[in-house]
Amino acid sequence: MATGKKTDLGEITIQHGPYPELTWVAVFVGWGIGGLIAVSIAYAALILGFSIEGSELAAILGWGVLRGVMRRSSIVENNINQTIASAVNGASSGIMFTVPALFILARTEGLETVDDFDLNLILLIIFASITGCVLGLAFVIPLRKQMIDFDRLAFPGGIAVATILKSPGAGLKKAMFLMSGAIISGMIHLVVLITMGEDHDWQAGAQFALPSMLNIVFYISIMTIGVGYLSGKGGFWFGAGGFICYFVLSPVLQYVGSDSVQEIVTNPNAMRLQLYRPTGIGMLIGAAVGGIVAAFPLIRSAIHSMHAASKEVSTDLASQNDEMPIRLLYGAIVAGTVALIAIAFMSSEEMTLWRAALMAVLGTLWVWVAGVIVSECVGRTNWSPLSGMTLIAVTIVVMIAKAGMSDPAAVISSMIVGVAICLAVSQASDMMLDLKSGYLVGAVPRRQQMAQYIGCWLGPCIVVFLMLLLNEQYEIGSDKLPAPQATALASVVDGIMSDDVPSYRYAAGAGLGLLLAFSGLGGIGVLVGLGFYMPFNIVMTYTVGNILRIASDRWLGKKFSHDVGIPIAAGLIVGEALVGVGYALVMVF
Amino acid sequence: MNGLRFVGQILLWLGFLSAALAACSQKEYDFLPDLEKVSLSKLVDGASISASELQQHSAATIEELSSEELETLCNVVAPILAKRADDAKRFGRLTNKPVADLTPEELDEYVSFVIPVLKEQSLARAVDEAKQKAGTFGENAEEPKKSAKSFGKKEFISKRTSLIENKWPTVNWLWYGLSMILGIGGVVLLRKTSKSKETESSRVAEEFSIVTRSLTDLQLRIGELAANLEKLAPQDVVEFIDETCVDPFTDFADARNALIQRYGLRAFAEIMTQFASGERFLNRTWSAAADGYMNEAMDSVTRSNAHIIRAGELLEKYESEHQAK
Missing domain, CATH: 1.20.120.660 (IL-4 antagonist (De novo design) like domain)
Structure with missing residues (x-):
């Protein structure tokens, strides 16, 4: 049946029958790879304190299994496999950031009982996680058109995944560029890890005797340069946000700040944690809300077209619907909200129904706003402010819970609702990234959206039990299992319990974000806010990638960027990500 | 029209930067009573004291102390923290290079200072492990495993600033508001010129x-x-x-x-x-x-x-x- 034709790339065999996409093979391989990555990354995250994006790894493993072992040849089938695997893995970053905080908080006076888990509570956490996943996806799917079709956000991670998926058909030259990028960044990252460990910064400012307040430090990461390159000029304002902090505000605050501010102005880390980061979180919220208002006609148009498509079955090719039915998404939002009310209500005997409803409804609204913020940040820069958004979520629910409940009950119920919100936001950004890679390989969005739902329930089941097992064996928060991210969240919850929340700084930041959002310069508020929020060493290295892209577009032409620059940059991301995962596993075992 | 657009850009960014300065120009710490600021300034960074040690010096928690009581506590704790911070630096200096590279004076210091610390740490680890084993198999099996909390300068400040009832004045709202008006003026100009520009x-x-x-x-x-x-x-x-x-x-x-x-x-x-x-x-x-x-x-x-x-x-x-x- 199959006929072959010899080409420059080798032989492309003509295949007959339907093009494999959402198949059982893709589902089972996706579950398997996703489970494997989720366990590895979750375990590493508890020890090392950072989570690793699993999409590129899933695409490569899927490529190996589907093409190499099973001899299947469908780019879009591998895209579905990768979508499912990253949906499963999405739980590891969400749960590892939140649930272990309960074990750590249990060491605080008065909260000793918050880690007394019984089977009901464990099931409730899993149920909350799955509910969060369903809600996050239902909210973000209608925004696909706006972010990918209209705004055409870059999603550097999505480009990297698509480049991997397309590599078998892209020609030897592009495959070589991808491989070279991966080998170079992998080798450099390995050398950096061996010689410098986890703290790999180049203190350029100190070396050239520049003032410490300028914070001229480069994060030694070739991957970050690749991400900056793929973001292109669209990521310019992210860098500008960081420069505003350390090149404009800090030098001026040295003269106009209060004594206590002047005291820390030469310590960029303290400036970021105490002043710029909370202001940046506020800016992200303000800019996102302003962005939603400004883009409302586009969002309305996208939802309207989903409504129109669901009402009629058209024979006209240009009018056919490729999205999930909008009514199903409305149903998922309603069911998710009701489930969240039930979860909050069952989380503690002290919980009243109205309080549970308030927590769930505000939490659901926050899922939408935070989903937009995180997706937009990932789309424009590849960096996710997930921890900041979870922080606000937990602040909102703790504030509601602690007015009228005992401290342990308030902490348990807030963290359970917080887990749901964190998972929702993490699934939303993962879905949008996968939809971008799907767009680039020509996947049908509806099938990808179904694949994400098929994958998202499995991660919480695996990761929650892994976490309980590890806690039983090693004790989370101990030297063997320090869980740095959860420790940070625990200290924040501790602060919220004693009313130590910089809400005034969030409010001021929100005003700044709104101002930029309404300036008419699209997306600038979110990007500048993210520049305030992120460590400046990452911003500096990312800016190098931005400059390289602008230079290559200008002097070597856009064709060069597409044919050479993008495959190399995608390779830079892949190589460092793979070495990062490998190194983490070697360190752990 | 381009001139107006330029003015709009200037106003927007001046307003934005000025409002950002207003948002970041003060800290909660500024609103503590002077006596407390003086007391807390005596504490050094980079060292901490455990909750049980703190209890030996003060039965009340940090939040429960009056300003005068806090001063007394800080006077007691400050030298302890200073010594620990010095010891930590000394320990780091002596252990950052191989023993073979130490000078004779450093070697003496290593024997008299580092080795006892290492012994103490090793003993503490062994005790912890033994306690854990006893906890797993013995009669204390159901007892939760807890670690003691410690307090450094940051925790002292955080506990005291949490007592400030109204923290909103931390942002200079008058300065902030005026700056925002400037920025909004810029946005209005940009929007107006942009609409005219669109057609032309x-x-x-x-x-x-x-x-x-x-x-x-x-x-x-x-x-x-x-x-x-x-x-x-x-x-x-x-x-x-x-x-x-x-x-x-x-x-x-x-x-x-x-x-x-x-x-x-x-x-x-x-x-x-x-x-x-x-x-x-x-x-x-x-x-x-x-x-x-x-x-x-x-x-x-x-x-x-x-x-x-x-x-x-x-x-x-x-x-x-x-x-x-």
Whole structure:
């Protein structure tokens, strides 16, 4: 049946029958790879304190299994496999950031009982996680058109995944560029890890005797340069946000700040944690809300077209619907909200129904706003402010819970609702990234959206039990299992319990974000806010990638960027990500 | 008009930077009573004291102390923290290089200072492990494993600032508000000049011509591909798309804002929906051809062609409406 034709790339065999996409093979391989990555990354995250994006790894493993072992040849089938695997893995970053905080908080006076888990509570956490996943996806799917079709956000991670998926058909030259990028960044990252460990910064400012307040430090990461390159000029304002902090505000605050501010102005880390980061979180919220208002006609148009498509079955090719039915998404939002009310209500005997409803409804609204913020940040820069958004979520629910409940009950119920919100936001950004890679390989969005739902329930089941097992064996928060991210969240919850929340700084930041959002310069508020929020060493290295892209577009032409620059940059991301995962596993075992 | 736009940009950024300064110019610490600030300033960073040690010096928690009691406590704790910070630095200095590289004086110091500390740490670890084993198998099996909390300068400050009832004055709202008014003035100017610019600017006209030209190119090329795909080998399809379609798609996308400025957001959304679907289905054509599924490639290019034709029809419709105005 199959006929072959010899080409420059080798032989492309003509295949007959339907093009494999959402198949059982893709589902089972996706579950398997996703489970494997989720366990590895979750375990590493508890020890090392950072989570690793699993999409590129899933695409490569899927490529190996589907093409190499099973001899299947469908780019879009591998895209579905990768979508499912990253949906499963999405739980590891969400749960590892939140649930272990309960074990750590249990060491605080008065909260000793918050880690007394019984089977009901464990099931409730899993149920909350799955509910969060369903809600996050239902909210973000209608925004696909706006972010990918209209705004055409870059999603550097999505480009990297698509480049991997397309590599078998892209020609030897592009495959070589991808491989070279991966080998170079992998080798450099390995050398950096061996010689410098986890703290790999180049203190350029100190070396050239520049003032410490300028914070001229480069994060030694070739991957970050690749991400900056793929973001292109669209990521310019992210860098500008960081420069505003350390090149404009800090030098001026040295003269106009209060004594206590002047005291820390030469310590960029303290400036970021105490002043710029909370202001940046506020800016992200303000800019996102302003962005939603400004883009409302586009969002309305996208939802309207989903409504129109669901009402009629058209024979006209240009009018056919490729999205999930909008009514199903409305149903998922309603069911998710009701489930969240039930979860909050069952989380503690002290919980009243109205309080549970308030927590769930505000939490659901926050899922939408935070989903937009995180997706937009990932789309424009590849960096996710997930921890900041979870922080606000937990602040909102703790504030509601602690007015009228005992401290342990308030902490348990807030963290359970917080887990749901964190998972929702993490699934939303993962879905949008996968939809971008799907767009680039020509996947049908509806099938990808179904694949994400098929994958998202499995991660919480695996990761929650892994976490309980590890806690039983090693004790989370101990030297063997320090869980740095959860420790940070625990200290924040501790602060919220004693009313130590910089809400005034969030409010001021929100005003700044709104101002930029309404300036008419699209997306600038979110990007500048993210520049305030992120460590400046990452911003500096990312800016190098931005400059390289602008230079290559200008002097070597856009064709060069597409044919050479993008495959190399995608390779830079892949190589460092793979070495990062490998190194983490070697360190752990 | 460009001058006004420039003024708008200046006002926006001046307002933004000034408001950001107002947001970051003070800390909660500034609102503590002077006596407490003096007391807390005696504590050094980089060292801490455990909760049980703290209890030996004060029965009340840090939050429960009066300013005078806090002063007394800080006077007691400050020398302890200072010594621990010094010891930590000394320990780091002596252990940062191999023992063989130490000078004779450093070696003496190592024996008298570092070795006892290491012994103490090792003993503490052994005790912890023994306690854990006893906890797992013995009568204390149900007792939760807890670690003691410690307090450094940061915790002292955090506990005291948490007592401040109204922290909102930490942001200088008058300064902030005035700056925001300046920024809003900038936004208004930018919006006004932008609206006038939309109809006049030669850049918009240039971008619009790129949009129409690239869409016409795409209609021709995708139409040609759809008509001839059955005769082409898979690799030829991949090469045709790479060589002839990527640039017009990129050009259209880069110039797409001209559509908003010329026709408004609704028309932009309608045209972009068709354009993006056309691009996505051409990407699918590429993937299917690269994988050898030529039937799928044929279906996909037909669909892509239909979307791009519809995008062109919409563009014509809105252009004639625009001309009629």
